[in-house]
Amino acid sequence: MGRIRRCKKGIQEETVFVRLVDGRYPWEGKVEVFKDGSWGTVCDNNWDMDDANVVCRSLGLGEAVEVSTFKDCCFQDYQDVDEGLNDIFLDEVECLGNESILLDCPHSGFGVYNCNHTQDATVKCETGIRLVGGSNNLEGRVEVFYDGSWGTVCSHHFDIIDAHVVCKSLGHTFALSASSYADFGQGKGDIVLDGLHCTGGESNIYECESDDTNFFKCFHQMDAGVTCSPEDYAVFLVNGSTYLEGRVTVAYQGYLGTVCDTSWDLKNANVICKSLGFGHAVSINDFGPGIGDIILDDIHCVGNESSIFNCSHGGLGVHNCNHSQDAGVTCFGEDVCITGLCETNIFPKGKMRN
Numbered sequence: 001m002g003r004i005r006r007c008k009k010g011i012q013e014e015t016v017f018v019r020l021v022d023g024r025y026p027w028e029g030k031v032e033v034f035k036d037g038s039w040g041t042v043c044d045n046n047w048d049m050d051d052a053n054v055v056c057r058s059l060g061l062g063e064a065v066e067v068s069t070f071k072d073c074c075f076q077d078y079q080d081v082d083e084g085l086n087d088i089f090l091d092e093v094e095c096l097g098n099e100s101i102l103l104d105c106p107h108s109g110f111g112v113y114n115c116n117h118t119q120d121a122t123v124k125c126e127t128g129i130r131l132v133g134g135s136n137n138l139e140g141r142v143e144v145f146y147d148g149s150w151g152t153v154c155s156h157h158f159d160i161i162d163a164h165v166v167c168k169s170l171g172h173t174f175a176l177s178a179s180s181y182a183d184f185g186q187g188k189g190d191i192v193l194d195g196l197h198c199t200g201g202e203s204n205i206y207e208c209e210s211d212d213t214n215f216f217k218c219f220h221q222m223d224a225g226v227t228c229s230p231e232d233y234a235v236f237l238v239n240g241s242t243y244l245e246g247r248v249t250v251a252y253q254g255y256l257g258t259v260c261d262t263s264w265d266l267k268n269a270n271v272i273c274k275s276l277g278f279g280h281a282v283s284i285n286d287f288g289p290g291i292g293d294i295i296l297d298d299i300h301c302v303g304n305e306s307s308i309f310n311c312s313h314g315g316l317g318v319h320n321c322n323h324s325q326d327a328g329v330t331c332f333g334e335d336v337c338i339t340g341l342c343e344t345n346i347f348p349k350g351k352m353r354n
Helices: 049-058 160-169 266-275
Strands: 018-022 028-035 038-042 064-069 087-090 121-125 129-133 139-146 149-153 175-179 191-193 225-228 233-239 245-252 255-259 281-285 293-296 328-331
Touching: 018 049, 018 121, 028 087, 049 064, 049 121, 129 160, 129 225, 139 191, 160 175, 160 225, 233 266, 233 328, 245 293, 266 281, 266 328
Parallel strands: 038 087, 149 191, 255 293
Antiparallel strands: 018 028, 028 038, 028 121, 064 121, 129 139, 139 149, 139 225, 175 225, 233 245, 245 255, 245 328, 281 328
């Protein structure tokens, strides 16, 4: 399930009647149901998307995206699939799709089955990450699904790169901001993750490294939040001493990275500055190496383009350089909120890792 170490803090209040186990991520796995104080599996006879949807919706995980059998899927393998496993509780499940929990669906009878654990039903749900408390679906407190319930993310070291991975996993292109201190309200229940350190290339935050050293200092007052962008691309200045300068960082179709300084000149820099709402470029500078992908190289702007992506370049992701050649610019203007960046602060100073 990735390299992340998960920490739990708080009291789980809800009774869980279904869970997913042995998956790579908490929103997929073998289906187990709870009854009379114990857990048992579900046989895959007649198992279909209607049944899987009831499971996913009852967990708050949206719609099901895939159903399969134990033997056909990617979950944990056993030399003897019947040894040490839970009982089989349900078989011949035939949900209509509108039931609230799986136990409400028609089935052959509790504990009545004609199968073995090689036929355990599995499901993959939409996602185990959601945004809560925002004014729309592009923003909110980050909540993650773990061990049958939803929990929050502590904002220790939570920055724009971590936020970018959150937004990308939800189908958005990139993050506009990473927020701390429960800007979208305090969550309830467990605090699940702390000390995230994503590189930007992960498909979800369960693939990111984490450090739970300071987990004991986490409280819901520090719940992390994000604001995602509806746009396909954006340009940011990172690691400068003011909002008018920095290393050029671009987001495009879910990828976050830098621009190589091969053929980099003031015409290119002017396009960057104007697209951000600043004046012309004063100089091209080195603001240190970035991380992530190198998105653009061999850029040749005329100077009147509205975006750096409209300039001639070698192709998205095509480059012959490394991060020691990341391009930077200094724009002309006052260090004020010319375009509102000081307020929304797409890449807040002190929030972006070099």
